[in-house]
Amino acid sequence: MAGPPEAHQFKHAYADRWVRFHSLPESKRYPEDETEYAIVLDRYNTVLDELFAGDDVYVVTTDWSPLPWGRRRPTVRRRLHPEGVLWTTVDDTEDTDPHFHTRSFHYADRRPGRRGCLDRLLR
Numbered sequence: 695m696a697g698p699p700e701a702h703q704f705k706h707a708y709a710d711r712w713v714r715f716h717s718l719p720e721s722k723r724y725p726e727d728e729t730e731y732a733i734v735l736d737r738y739n740t741v742l743d744e745l746f747a748g749d750d751v752y753v754v755t756t757d758w759s760p761l762p763w764g765r766r767r768p769t770v771r772r773r774l775h776p777e778g779v780l781w782t783t784v785d786d787t788e789d790t791d792p793h794f795h796t797r798s799f800h801y802a803d804r805r806p807g808r809r810g811c812l813d814r815l816l817r
Contacts, residue, residue, distance in 0.1 A: 699754060699800050700784065715741060731817060738816050739809045746807035753778065753805065753812065758798045774815055777803040 705712040717734045718725065725731045742751070755775040771778075778801030787795045805811055 750804050751807040754802045756800050758796045
């Protein structure tokens with residue numbers, strides 16, 4: 695890996711293979727009703743089907759807390775990705791103000807890649 699597993703860094707660390715998919719017509723960012731959620735999930739699953747075609751999928755979710763405490767806390771992530779086990783932590787101390795320092799916790803699991811296997815997380 696060319697850098698930490700931070701989603702906002704991928705387009706820089708992996709510029710030769712990073713791509714953005716627009717999930718809704720006219721580059722609308724977020725679905726507002728069930729019809730739009732169905733469009734989004736179908737598009738996500740179409741891309742995942744092409745990428746994984748029955749192979750295992752590695753699922754990584756993240757949570758964070760402010761430093762210096764760096765303690766994990768109850769979050770929505772635990773409810774949406776209970777299968778995830780702590781994989782790694784990353785401290786972000788780049789800001790000169792220590793009040794903006796954070797610790798990210800990355801959780802991972804591996805599961806069979808089949809259509810809809812990530813719908814709960816993607817939604």
